[in-house]
Amino acid sequence: MTEAPRVDTAQLLELLSVSLGVYYGDFTVAAASENLTASQGRALTVLRRGPAAMRALAGTMTCDASNITGIIDRLEKRGLVRREADPADRRVKNVILTAEGERVTDAIRARMHLTREGLAGLDAEDRATLYALLERVFLTAPPTA
Numbered sequence: 001m002t003e004a005p006r007v008d009t010a011q012l013l014e015l016l017s018v019s020l021g022v023y024y025g026d027f028t029v030a031a032a033s034e035n036l037t038a039s040q041g042r043a044l045t046v047l048r049r050g051p052a053a054m055r056a057l058a059g060t061m062t063c064d065a066s067n068i069t070g071i072i073d074r075l076e077k078r079g080l081v082r083r084e085a086d087p088a089d090r091r092v093k094n095v096i097l098t099a100e101g102e103r104v105t106d107a108i109r110a111r112m113h114l115t116r117e118g119l120a121g122l123d124a125e126d127r128a129t130l131y132a133l134l135e136r137v138f139l140t141a142p143p144t145a
Contacts, residue, residue, distance in 0.1 A: 023115055030111035034104050039063070043071050044080060044105045047097040053086065054093050080104055 024038070031041030039061070046052065046060050058068040072095055075081045080101035086092035097105070110116075122130065 022118075023112075026112045026114040027108070030108045033111050034107055036104070036108075037071075039067075039071050040075055041105075041108050043068070043075060043095075044097065044101055044108070047081060047095060048102065048105045051084075051094045051096045054083075054095060057095055075101070 027041060028038040031038050034041070036044070042061060043057065046057060052060065054068055054072065055065060057072075058065045061068065063071075072081060072083070076083065078100075079098055081095050081097055083093045083095055086094050119127065
């Protein structure tokens with residue numbers, strides 16, 4: 001049995017940087033094919049998970065609240081999202097993806113050829129392993145001391 005090669009954190013950070021660069025480039029081209037900026041496409045992708053308050057959306061996208069307002073204004077004008085008052089607090093506006101917004105989001109994902117081809121090259125076990133690792137690294141909260 002061969003020993004797994006040692007990979008340090010710097011090597012992982014470098015590969016992650018390259019991987020995200022390829023993904024972001026692929027995403028940007030796919031969003032542009034739908035006449036959207038990368039930020040507009042990203043907002044749609046975030047909203048594909050479910051409605052979000054404007055402030056929460058700005059936080060998720062790590063941008064200023066005034067910037068998210070402009071992004072949502074342009075998406076709303078195209079009929080890709082709509083705003084609704086939060087039933088618990090009428091001052092809060094929730095952003096909801098429309099059916100057309102869902103279609104556009106799916107079209108963007110379908111046009112991400114480099115990313116899709118790379119993932120398609122993995123067998124089912126490798127995809128499950130990659131999913132579990134990404135989930136553990138990025139979605140699982142670290143234990144508090």
